[in-house]
Each structure stands twice: as C-alpha cells, then as structure tokens.
Amino acid sequence: MKAIVCTGYGPPEVLQMQDVEKPRPADNEVLVKVHATTVSMGDHRIRSFTVPSAVWLPARMALGLTRPRRNILGIELAGEVEAVGGQVQRFKKGDRVFAATLQGFGAYAQYRCISEDGPVAAKPRNLTYEEAAAVPIGARTALHYLRKANVQSGQDVLIYGASGSVGTYAVQMAKHFGANVTAVCSTANVELTQSLGADAVIDYTADDFTTRPDRYDVVFDTVGKASFGDCMKVLKSGGSYLNCTPVLPSIQVMRAKLSGAHKLILGEAPPETAEALDFIRELLEAGKIRVVVDRKYRFDEIVEAHRYVDQGRKKGNVVISIV
Template sequence: MKAFAARRYGPPEVLELREVDTPAPRDNEVLIRIHATTVTSGDWRVRSLDVPTGFGIIVRLVFGFTRPRQPILGTELAGVVEAVGKDVTRFKVGDAVFAFSDAKMGAHAEFITMPAEGVIAPKPDGFGFDEAAALSFGGVTALQFFQRAKLKEGEKLLVNGASGAVGTAAIQIARHMGAEVTGVCSGGNVELVRSLGAGHVIDYTQESVADCGETFDVVMDTVGTLPFAKAKKLLPPGGRLLQIVGSLPQALQAPWLSLTSGRKVIGGAAMGRREDLEFLAKLAESGEYRPVIDRRFAFEEMIEAHRYVDEGHKKGNVVVMVEGETE
C-alpha cells in the first residue's frame, strides 16, 4: 500500500510517499480501506516537534527520540472495512466507518488495522467520508474537556480560538449542552463562528479578550494565548479554565491554582473513546454537529496539506482524500 511517512522530525518536506506492506488484521482486528483522513495540529506538532514549552523531551520519549517511532502520521480516518479477523463480530466487510487512532496514528495511508472493539463507529448517515473523517479530533477534545468541567445548561462559555478544529466543534457541542457561547477569533472568521451557534463573537484584532468586561463560567483556551494570569479576570469564583494548549510549567501549576484561586484549571490530553465517537455520530445525524472543512487535498498532496496546516490559519479541518475526489 501507499503511505506518507516522516523519516525524521522537521518541516513538511520530511514526509515521503512510500510503498509499504498492507497490514493484515489480527483475530480481533479489522482492516480498513481509508477513503479520507485529516491533517491536524497534532500531526503538525508530532512531525515538527513544535510543542509548548517543556514538552519537547516528553514528546520525544513518547513518539521517538531521534525520529518518529511511528513514521505514518494521522489520527482521523473514514473508510470501509476491507477484512476482519476471525473473532470479530462487531463489523463485517463492506461496513462504512470512521475512527480515531489517537497516539498510535497510522492514518496517512491507504489501509490501517485497528481493534474491532476500539475507537471505531459506523459512519453517520448522510455524511461523506470527508466529513466523517473530520468528526473525531476536535469533537473528542471538546467533548471530554466539557465533561471534565461539568459544563451545564445555561452556563456562559468563552471559546478562545473558536475557528479551529477544536473551537468549531466546541461551539456546536456546547450549544447542544445548552451553554451560552462567546467565540474569540479574527475578523475574517466572525461570521463562521456566529453561524455555528456562538451568540457573541469577539474579534481579537480589535478588542482585548481579557479586557472585555465580562465573566464566564467556563473559559476554553484552544490556542494557548489565555494563560491563567489573563483568564482569571474572566472567571468568577467557581469558574473553570480549560487549557487545551499550555506549557509544561502551566500544567504543573494547575493543581496549585485549583486549590488556592477559587477557580479550577483543567488540562491534560483527550484520549479516544468509542462512546465519544458514538455520541458524536448521533449528534451529527441529528444535524447538531457538522465539522467545518477548510480545504480538501488529494492524497498525493499530503505535503501541501501539511504546509497549509503549518501556516496556522486554517478554519476547522483540513481533509486529505485518500480515495475519491477532493470536491
């Protein structure tokens, strides 16, 4: 099969298209023919080692010290089950599915094997493979952080970085939960953020978020520009700061701040869970959640897709069509 592999850490040009063996499913696994995948900020960080302060050595220990231990990046995918192991009963050949491979990655390829009882769900009715592939990364991250924060109906939520993959998912999921959402983005994305359900939008190029004069029950920082020192002005006693992106010193400081400030600081990673994918699929089928797709690239354009994500200005998700047309 064909796969894009990173031979070392670095810019998009470290990726190369290779012919590698098509994996065979084990007894409890399924083989999925990938129709669409994505390039996320996570792929960018693993490939480039451009990570928040303090996490460089940790990323090397987890993903490979001198080069990626798993050279095939990509965590999101949608496709069709090609083969199943002898113990698999949950899926059959021909089933259309979407999946989240998380830290195991491997989705920037024509095929992938995954445990049948893992983070895989049937593709939502009415969704193309491109949209289904983009459901997981932003949706799982937003959903799990809202669960940790115990976001409730009627609460006020501020989403900093509202036009990215996590931000666009967060707005829609929070609206489903009954929260009142304020989004923070650049002027060019104001209408997009408003169309997703944000009742209020702050253009950070025109107005300082920290000086907006309002307070919020929950502040979600998806881009790392609202550390606690700034966010505390936005949080009343009992408020929660969700640090999707933050430095290692901030992560180490979070428990102390939670104990002493009267506000709760919540960080950490969002891990793939099957029940989250199933929840997102139901939300998608109901029309309450639809991933925003900025651009679609052909599989042969994987390096260009990475270059585009590296620029840091994507809206929602960047999809790579492994099979099928980009439009």
C-alpha cells in the same frame, strides 16, 4: 500499499510517499480501507517537533530521537471495513466507519488496522468520507472537555480559538448543551463562528476579552494561545478552566490548583472508546452540529496540505482524500 512516511523531523518535505507492507488484522481488529484522513495540528506538531523547550528531551524519548518512531502519521480517518479478525463482533466487511488513531497514528495510509474496542464507530449516514474523517479528534476532544466541566443550560462559556477544529465543535456542542457561548477568533473567522451559533463573537485583533466586564462559568482555550492569567481574570469563582493543549507547570497554575477556587482540566486525552463517537454521530445525523472543512487535498498533495496547516490559519479541518 501506499503510505506517507515521515522520514524525519522538519518541514513538510520530510513527508514522502512510499510502498509499505499492507497490515493484517489481529483477532480483535478490523482492517479499514482508508478513504480520507486529515492534517491536524497534532500531525503538524509531531512532524515539525513543535514542543516547549522544557519538554524537548522527554518528547524526543517518547516520539523518537531522530525521527518519529511511528513514522506514518495521521490521527483520524474514515473508510470501509475490508476484513475483520476472527473474534470481531461489532463490525463486518463493507461497514463504513470513522475512527481516531491517536494511539499509534497510521491514518496516512491506504489501510489501517484498528481494535474493535477502540475509538471506531459507524460513519454518520449523512456525511461524506471526507467530512467524517474530520470528526473523530476535534469533536471528541471538544465533547470530552465540555462534559468534564459539566456544561449546562444557562451557563456562560468563553471559547478561545473558536474557528479551529476543536473550537468549531466546542461552540456547537456548548450551544447544544444550552450554554450562552462567547467565541474568540480573528476578524476573518467572525462570520464563521456566528454561523455556528455563537451568541457573541470577540475579534481578538481588535478587542481584548479581558477588558470586558463579562465573566464566565467556563473558559475553554482550544489552541493554547491565551495566557493562563488572562483566562483566570474572566472566570467566575468556582468556574472551570479548560485547555486541551499541554500546559507547563507554573506558579500561577500551582496556586490555582491549591486554592481550589476553580476547576482546572488541562491536557487530558479523551478515553479511547467508541462511546463519544456514537454520541457525536447522533448529533451529526440529527443536524445538531456540522463539520467545518476548510480545504481538501489529494493524497499526493499532502506536503502542500501540511504547508497550509503550518501557517496556523486553518478554519475547522483540512482533509486528505486517499481514494
């Protein structure tokens, strides 16, 4: 089969299409013919090895010293079940599915084996494969953090980085839970975040959210670019600070944890189960949330797609069509 192999850490050109062995499903696995995947910020970080200097060595030990140990990237997909293992009960050949492949990566390939007990579920009926592939990581992450903060009707929620993959889902889900949502994004994305239902939008290029009098029950930094101190300034006593990117220990963070004045949820990965995907599918099929796709590329254009994502300006999701 064809796969995009990451031959080393570096620019997008380290990604090369190669012939690799087609996988065979184990007894508890399904073999998915991949129709679409995405270029996520996770793929960008691994390929370019964009990590804080303080965790450089541990990250290299975990991912691979000279190149990614798991050299076929891609952390979400949508496709069709081609074969099932002897013990599989949830799926059958021909089922259309979408899945997160954060554990093990491997979505940049024509086929991927996935445990039936993992984060794989029936594809939303009203979505294309390309749209469905843009759901499993961003939407699942947004849902996980909003649930952890117990976002409820009437609460005030600030979402920083509201135009990215996690951010676009977070805006819509927070609204679904009944919150009053303030979105923070750049000028180019104000209209987009308004269309997703945000009650207020702050253009960070023209306005500083910390100078406003507003205070929030939840502050969700979806991109890791707002300073911890700034977020604490606008958080109500007893409020929740969410950050889905790795947060390095600091005196400020340690003090906040020890004080117990706020709930801090930092860098957690969602559970590797299908429950969240099933819940998200229901929202999508009911029209409660929608997928934001910025650009689509062919499989053989994946280097160009990575170049675009490297710019840090994508809106929602960048999709790769494999079939």
